[in-house]
Amino acid sequence: MSDAEVPTLELRDLQTRFHTRDGVLPVVDGVSFTLARGKVLGLVGESGSGKSVTGFSIMGLVDPPGRVEGGQVLFQGRDLLQMSNAERRALRGDRIAMIFQDPMATLNPVLRVDTQMIETVQAHRSVSTTAARKQAADTLALMGLSNAGERLRAYPHQLSGGMRQRVAIAIALLHGPDLIIADEPTTALDVTIQAQILSEMQKLVAARGTSLIWISHDLSVVAGLADEIAVMYAGRIVEHGTVDQVLDDPQHPYTQGLIGSLPSANLRTQRRGERLRQIPGMAPNLLQMPEGCAFAPRCARASAACATRPEMTSPRADAPGHRVRCFHLGPVAAEASA
Amino acid sequence: MNWRRGFNEHSIWWRVAADFLRSRVAIAGLAVLALVALAALAAPWITPQNPYDLMQLDVLDARLKPGTPSSAAGFTYWLGTDGQGRDLYSAIVYGLRISLLVGIGSAAIAAVLGTGIGLLAAYAGGKVDAALMRLVDLLLSFPTILMALMILAYVGKGVGNVVLTLVLLEWAYYARTARGQALVETRRDYVEAARGQGIPPWRILSGHILPNCLPPLLVIGALQIARAITLEATLSFLGLGVPITEPSLGLLISNGYQYLLSNEYWISFFPGVALLATIVAINLVGDQLRDVLNPRLQR
């Protein structure tokens, strides 16, 4: 029984802004969450919600015109934002790893796979090339890639999308990191491969006790894998709880909308030919955010109270971990037709 | 669909002009060009001497330093004189005339010729297209200066021959670009529609396809003018261009070569500066034009 363990990752009020010609965009607007060791967090939101940029902010890979401008990113107790570039770089690829979305673009097309894996090994440990290559081959085997030797000598374009993503995941696993941030790693892949990779990730993470942040726009993908789910909208987290809490008892109108628009969720209640419920309105324009709640323009429950920005509160006394950013909490009301 | 494009054309060019003027460097280039053009046009009125009129030259005033007053005519040689007593300032202004004439003239003729051929190739397609493009490729794969030397070796010197040479060498650039653009356009629906309406081919070409090919052609045109001017200067420098009695900037520089070692630098220096300024200005304008007209960079 461990004493109060330092969580692997703790975000406190992270702010990342993009300074464009048209104005300043608060892409990550006060995001906070805690991720314990070995837990999986599903970070969910539509495109433009700031979920990917949150991942990059943690890694320290936000490119101009974006800049991390506030908050703290505590990795095992140490604030990454306060570290020097060299210290951050030492952690990247070693203790914190990232997997990107598009496997076609992640690997350098003119370098061989083994070169790209070996350089990752040697960037953090002084080992011989032979030893590094062996490590690479072993990790590839872990990913279920047969014939690791041949794969290593190949160029990225000679591998299929699924294989490339496995290579990318293997690279992330090379040094057995404590935290992996996966930015929609299966979005660009076939559904069957998606399922395979999901289950592989699950096993690997469970076996090593690695913390995982799985960023996705698709709740269903995350549902089977995550321990906790955080829903993002317009740069803010609007709901955060365990996977059961969020999926079975969603409190925020946006989360409800997301779940309601899933075909599978409607299967029980949906009759043939009935339209899927959609969230009315369009994704928010970060340049023209309303003063209070960001979701108010699209919300059926909006009222005068929504002109002030809501804070995260726990609606249920018996479920303190389930927090929502809304003034109008309550079970799913009988909505007007979609 | 296309008719609407015709009406909006005037506002597109307005937008292009506005974008173009956002760069201070490009404005500077444009200003220099305007100055050069004005100077060339007003040459007889702004120069104290006609450098091509041998009667007005005083051989005794040869190789005078900049700022020396003339012995007889009553004006100062602000930029000095060359080996034949020519006032360098006058010679430069008249030389700019030739440079601009040859450069713009050859570019214009080559543009018309090349665009015509390019559009023809695109519209005709098939073997005609393939043959023409082979020719263009062959022409473009050889360095211009060699081809120019060869052509001039056979046809002889003179301004007219230089223009001819330049046209022969340049049309290929326009042809290739025009054909590329036209190919994209001919595939578009509105051309099919126009054909279906029985509109004659030449009208389709001139009224519909050509206007859409203009932007890249403009860019090429600007840069080609710079190349033409440089090439004429180089050829004149090598003695293959303009006659000695009517020197262009290149020939002036060449004349100054022999006096370099005696430290009489101005004879080559000033014409070169004028040439450089003109070419830099054209390139700046052309560069900005390219950035502005590039569809990928358009917002």
Add this chain to the structure above:
Amino acid sequence: MTGWLLRRLAQAALVVLLMTAIVFVGLHAIGNPIDILIGEDLNQQERLQAIARLGLDQPLWRQYLAFVDGALHGQLGKSFVYQEDAIRLILQRLPATMELAVGALLLAVAIGVPLGLFAGMKPDHPLAKALMAASIVGFSLPAFWVALMFIMVFSVQLGWLPASGRGATRELFGVQWSWLTLDGLQHLILPAFNLALFKISLVLRLTRAGVREVLPQDFVKFARAKGLSPARVVLVHVLRNTLIPLVTVLGLELGSTIAYAVVTETIFAWPGAGKLILDSINSLDRPVVVAYLMVVVVIFVTLNLVVDLLYKLLDPRVRLEGAR
């Protein structure tokens, strides 16, 4: 791969053949080939002998075959001025021109690539902007004028470098090279630099454009995510991808550099093939002109071939596409 190579070689041979036809036709169309290849100041008797000897009384197609045959054997007429085989004259002078051209290209790469890399990685830095402005001036400069200015400043006023001529040479692989001696290098610097100016601007702009295209790509970000040192990210990932298309452009530029050497060689009195051709044009030494043309065609076609080959070798996507 071999299949492709053979096809390209065949294509190359075809182009050379085509050029010989064009040159041959040109000889006949433009002027009297008798005058072009023999010269004008022979008396009637000698003319008839020369005509018979050169087979100029034969039908056209037979003359053409003889021409090609002669070309293959290195026989393209004798220079009027030097009374030597035109081909031999040119080949003798070629090393000097190659020195200049290769030297210029090396300078262009050594200066242009690092500067272009910097300008691409930090485009808003004032130095980067200055470099871009300078590059426009760089390729606007009339090379011949700059050459004169170089001579003015470095030879006449400062007296550091010689104004003309090629320096002492030393032999390597049976050819005399001047870059192997100090004196030779001193003579080589100014003309090579002059020739390189335009190229430096070109390489700088191309490198910068390439870097700006490569930098935002995912794999660069991924390389940083892996924790690689910034040096490695730039030198291995960014540079490698930028250089591949650059190399092919440079290969083609070598051809045009050899051509533009004409002007530089004339001004610096550099005894290369370029100066020879200009003198020959002016003195109407047409056999030399013809021979030069043929040599240039062969060089160009070869360069094109080598560049294509190089591209295939360097870019694995292209290379392995064909093999599959």
